[in-house]
């Protein structure tokens with residue numbers, strides 16, 4: 532029984548001389564390569580050039596700050612409850628006197644972590660958040676990681692911060708390398 536009309540009968544006929552020396556096939560292949568050489572390129576020079584992925588694309592997470600630069604997250608835990616992959620964990624802390632400029636609410640996330648290996652980028656954390664604190668960027672992927680200790684992202688990588696290497700637009704290769712050498716540790720009370 533024929534399932535599709537695209538099946539082909541296999542032929543065992545002897546190859547001709549031209550087929551045996553492969554030169555016509557190589558010339559045909561080269562012709563295709565040369566033709567594509569002059570056509571418009573479909574590849575882009577990522578990460579220097581970024582492609583618009585669409586307004587519904589869900590990329591890397593960001594913990595937002597308010598217009599005064601204070602962290603919006605109040606460590607309510609709703610995002611962690613909504614997360615189907617159980618990728619989010621946090622430790623709440625009470626805001627102390629003098630920290631009003633750092634944290635908008637009286638409670639904040641002293642530790643906020645997302646396990647990027649677990650995350651399936653469903654965006655449910657963003658929808659569950661009552662403070663518009665966490666959202667998934669439309670224009671950036673999660674960068675590739677090669678070590679297991681790079682998998683869990685803390686506030687140092689998530690919080691909107693000009694010193695955050697992944698949120699700064701114009702970070703040179705040398706600067707990024709310098710940050711790698713220093714190591715990046717979460718210091719939630721001194722991030723601003």
Ligand code: SF4
Pocket residue numbers: 610613614615616617618619645649650651652653654655656657
């Ligand atoms: S995007 Fe989905 S899987 Fe990833 S942390 Fe948010 S809720 Fe969890």
Ligand code: SF4
Pocket residue numbers: 603604605606607608609610611621640659660661662663664665
């Ligand atoms: S990100 Fe939003 S939902 Fe998650 S703990 Fe913070 S305030 Fe709550």
